[in-house]
Amino acid sequence: MIAALLALIGALLVLGLAAVAMRRSPLATKLVYGGALVLTLALFALAAVALASLGAGAREAALPLGLPWLGVHFRLDALAAFFLAVIDLAAAAASLYALGYGAHEPEPGRVLPFFPVFLAAMNLVVLAADAYGFLFSWELMSLASWALVLAQHREAENVAAGTLYLLMASFGTLALLLGFGFLAGPGGDYSFAAIAARRPEGWVGALVLALALLGAGSKAGLVPLHVWLPRAHPAAPSHVSALMSGAMTKVAVYAFIRIVFQLAGPPAWWWGLVVLALGGASTVLGVLHALMETDIKRLLAYSTIENIGLIFASLGLALAFRADAMGAAAALAMTAALFHAFNHMLFKSTLFFGAGAVLTATGTRALDRLGGLIHRMPSLAVPVLGACLAIAALPPFNGFASEWLTFQAILLSPDLPQWGLKLAVPATGTLLALGAALAAACFVRFYGLAFLGRPRSPEAAAAVETDRASLAAIWGLAVPCVLAGLFPGAVIDAIAPAVQASVDARMPVQTGLPWLTIIPVAASRSSYNGILIFLFITASALTVAAAVHRFASRAARRYRAWDCGFGDVGIAAQYSAASFAQPIRRAFGSTIFRATDVVEMPPPGATAPARIRQSRIDPVWDGLYAPLVGFVWLLADRLNFLQFLSIRRFMSFVFLALVFLLLVLAVWH
Amino acid sequence: MMLPLLDTAHMLAGGLVLVSFMMLYQDRLSALINLLALHALVLSLAVAWQAWIQNAPELIITAATALGFKAIAIPVALQRMIKRLGIHREIEPVVGISATMLAGIGLVALALVVMLRTTASAAPLAREDIALALSVILLGMLIMVTRRNAVSQVAGFMSLENGLVLAATGAQGMPLVVEISVAFSILIAFIVIGIFLFRIRERFDTVEVQALDQFRGERR
């Protein structure tokens, strides 16, 4: 089985080379994306089979590549299988989408070779079972995605984003590298099996946790390592943005689980505290940014930060429960995390696809130039609405199911012995709830401004429905959003082996329960039944509607909007992206983001229009990154004179070095 | 061997150090070149003496090269050159004379400390000689570091080479390859320096290294 997986991945790499070879031919786009679609579908199928069949077992393989005395080890266990499934489902959808979307690519030569390599690298990371192979694929993944971010390299900001991205990526890689170096020891036995056998103790584990947070967090976009994400993800072509947000961040989550839960040894109770705090912070900061953002793709990227925060919060819970040997609770939290990772892949990819379709249809990413697309792109509007409901964590969609599990896990926190956790977990719960509510607000804004209302620009008014392939991909991911929400029990049982592999415990079996209810802990505590809720809502809505139409009036008439009697004061009078976000800016932004509104009111009688200028800052960027960059440049400036000294000075350096070393010798012993 | 012989060797080596100090002190260019000649002369004497006491005739060659090239040919050439370039004017060392002298003394002390660390297993003569040679080398570098003028830097460099020769000859029975290479390197050094000075003459009318420094790749 693993051999087949590796063969398919190899085929992907070959496909990348082939793309270089046939970059001139017009068929290249179709061939490459078609090939990628077929291969990733096969990978997805294999991974799903593995997830269902592996159980506690694992398949291993090794190739005589990489480090000569070690080779590259691959290991396929349930955890890896789950993430493979997530990645390759997203990849298949992206390839399908790109079959249509790729036609609009100005320079396909800059996308086609790297796309399959990117997919292959993500798969390899999940399969690798030794530090070298892992980091090799990890960094290859970064490199390929960097090249993809630079696809439209003529916009200066894309180049800047790419640079920042690759720099942060290799920072993360170095962090992981140090971590692995510490785990493997000077002997350098890098295979995960050997590392896990060493069972590091105490502060070694703590250090590894810190480094894993830096490494995986910088790739996942965890606050405060998120600054690159909202720049880089939108810069790439939309199907790549979808992959980066939907799949690559999940690879980072996988890395965190693999390292911290399996390699770093027994966790201390406070590990969970740290991860919880970071997760909570990411949730709220991310969604607040998203709420104030006016560029649709950047908005989605920020919301990715929020969801990653949610996942990491659940992981923190799992760590805490695990440290206190509360297996069932840990399993619940881990299930919530993995379930949400899966969900986020589904709806975030859908949304990015939708954003891409909007971009190609209207040529703009600015919310303030969109509107009314529900009329012009009807069959796009429906799945996007579904994805919005899902990401806003509203029942009966999948986003709610996973978040509900997280809350259930939080409700188990009183049994934790440590005070810090007792107090931190509910506090994090507040942050998560706040995040969920703000996310709902954010996506009301997103959907309401982009798809509802009246078009705010001629481009939006002239938009036409997108192509079949893209629609197929979008629907193909939106429908699972609903299904996973209606039958969460099935999903929970499906990912149970992965949970087992990561925390050595699993949730009770759900599929046997009456009416497909899910009961995470005990029936007396809580239960949820998505399908029943759904059926009741639809049934009552339909009956009421039918009754009303049957017994009351069904007459309807179109007329100018009433608008409190003002009549039509023009399209500009609609709420804009900024004005919609303004109450929340006032409520949250002024403190956290130092958001300011500057109003220029012309004097009475002047014909100049009144203007409002809004600004906000990313506290993390201004507080952390700008000083660091500034410091490096300062040092560089300070040292630069050493390039311009006279020969005599340089010679005196040699002389002084000599004298210094001789002095050292003189005082040595 | 009898001590007086060794003492003579010492005396010559010490004399070399002394001349180095004089060079360190001297800040008139032409006088400096004369001292350079003296330096080479003392060196050739020392080498000759070594040749005798080690009864290693091949060292005579080295002594001869030192005498011929360094004591006569090169100083003459240099004198002519500075005449042609018209720079016999005062040249001030970068740091004050006294400071330089103090530094020089410190260096000699350092050289002795470092070398006398070695156990006496190496023949005492060689050990002392090496210590003195090391001081000459360090002093030569000090001259190069404290002078602005290219010619005086060349002078410093050559006194440094003299120190090397002293060391090489002090190390008894060192294969000839080394002396040849030293002479060779000096020859190369002089030729290339000559080429450079000539080219520099073509470009601008001074040999000040600082003038060269104006043309650095990245100055805007």
Next chain:
Amino acid sequence: MTALAPIAMQSLLATPALAAALLAVLPGYRAAARLNIAASLLSLLAALLLLGARPAPSPLFLVDDLNIVFLVLNSFVGLTTSVFSASYIGHELETGHLTRTHLRFYHAIYQVMMFGMNLALIANSIGLMWVGVELATLSTVVMVGIYRTHAAIEAAWKYFILGSVGIALALFGTILVYLAARPVLGTGVPAMEWTLLVRKSGALEPALLNVAFVFLLLGYGTKVGLVPLHAWLPDAHAEGPTPISAVLSGLLLNVALYALLRFKILLAGNRGTVDPGVLMAALGLLSVLFAALMLYRRRDIKRLFAYSSIEHMGIIVFAFGMGGPLANFAGLLQMTLHSLTKSAIFFSVGHTAQVKGTQRISEIGGLTASHPLLGWSLVAGVAAIAGLPPFGIFMSEFLIVSTTFARGPFLAAALALGLLVAFGALLTRLASVAFGAPRGPVGPVKASYVPSFAHLGLVLGAGIYLPPPLVAWFQHVAVLLG
């Protein structure tokens, strides 16, 4: 086969010597360039022959695991560079940057340099090794000054002065080693024979060896380009013709480092000496951090990559300084791959500078759009030099950082920091040079891509698969280095 070995070894010296003599009298640069290539090819063949069979070490000459790798690498890069230089020099003549009179001795000196390096590599006598290194150095001095611009002359002058100081220091070190060895191995040639020295190193006078190593470290370290002895390196790279920049970074630094390693092995065998590793690790780390910061303010693209060479030499010396089989292995690997990669980069940079008519980074841009092959080869080169997979330097840096972290967390962290800072600078520059809207002339370029792609191909392959024989040598040498 074994019968051929001595011939091969002698031809390693004879070929470049004869070629140099011939080239000195041969008129016409085309024929000269061809002869140059042919000679380099011959010496490559000789080196490859030595792979198969090695002659028994003589008092003067020696072929062992350590230098065979260098020999092959050297003659290979020598060959590719001679190919590159043919097209490069041709272009320089057309554009009139160089005149035939300037070029009179170009190829001859090129071969002299190759001779010097080969001599230094196969020498068994440390005196001979010294002669070789110095010969190579002095010959490159002339090459650096060949453009006769103010900047070029100044660079060459700086190189010459600092280089000859280095010469002197290294020679003194060598003399001291001889002094230390004489009581043990007897007067004369044997006391300079490296094989004997190593065998008896335990019996040598430690204090003398200490002083000797200090001088050798500074003397040969000047050629390696270690901070603070590096001053000549950036300007020599920037102002000389690009083939010479490639040779300097790709070969000369390695040869000097090779000499240093020989003496490190020597000291490692002796109990009483200071640990040479400490000094080397310290200098290496200093070089990495310093070069990383100096990268930021560079405006000249060749000087930029020259500083990157300093950084990498720092990494390598750091690795050898830390010691241990893994770190040494990584150091050797890094050294090999760096010389391949850096020369490949200089090939691309040379053609770029020719087509854009400038070396100023600010005047070059959008290369991947205007000249895709040049641009992408440059991108690949920088990715490789920055230690990104799938290129081989990733492996060596992986090993260096991870193995040293377990032993000296702070050292490794500092090294990682240096790598990151350097990467930031290179990446920023690369982004502006290779991407964005094209800047500067966009006319077609007459370039020979074979050398750079050959190098990058090898580096790529090394990242994915290392052939067992190579690994065996490296591991053996790594053990030798202690």
Next chain:
Amino acid sequence: MALIRAIAIQGLEMALVLALAPLLTGFVRKLKARLQRRAGPPLLQPYRDLRRLLGKEVVLADNASWLFRSAPYLIFATTWVAAALVPTFGAGLMFSWSGDLIVITALLGSARFFLALAGLDAGTSFGGIGASREVMIASLGEPALIMIVFTLALVAGSSQLSNVALFMLSASAGLRVSLALALFGLVIVALAENARIPVDNPATHLELTMVHEAMVLEYSGRHLAMIELAAFVQLLLYVSLIACVFAPFLLAPVHASAADYALGIAAYVGKLAAGGALLAGFETATAKMRVFRLPNLLGAALMLGLLATLLLFVSRTL
């Protein structure tokens, strides 16, 4: 047999909710009017309004999409289903197991989601005002509600509303500081979510102050009727939520007899009346807030919720 009975009771509960909702609103209006010395509309006026609205034709804005037309039914259905999850007169109704307090919160959330979207659909300025203010209020109200849910769930050891109610009914509940805090927070949230004074004024159409009304401005006829009805049901839902948690007396237990249910219904009506009376009194006594002071009020609710939870840990662990 048991199943049919369960279904019957559940149906009865949902019907009752539907039937009583307008009456509660009418009662509150009437009472307020009396308190303000007005005659006020008759008690059954809301029913009449609904009938009249249902009879009228619908006038759609030119730009209204299918979402605008289907939203009222979705909103109504979601609210109604949420109400069906609340044990009004009896605990452990069969349907109540398909969701807990968190689900109820989320259901109300999705109702609000559609309402806000509908407000934006017509592309008018007032719809925007309403929607943006509504989501701002909700963005604080919802987490507050979740925190209160946490408190209750931790007290009762279950987030299942029936179990919470039964636990409260049992003697072991006792009096707790955190419960008081939770009640206080819940009241604030209830006022906010139902657009009552001081958060919103259901009776005004003054442009700058209205929130809820601004969103539904474009609705007319049967659609408006649906939305009104949903609003009635939501008010009832909150009152009965507070009632079943903080005044669970006479709540019919699981598998109760017909008599118990009768008693429970009677008690439920009484609780509703009391709740309505309190609301009317409160609304008469207080004045509407400026929109931008609302965050402070709701933030206070959120803090109360969190404080309640934390205190709970203290009281638990001490």
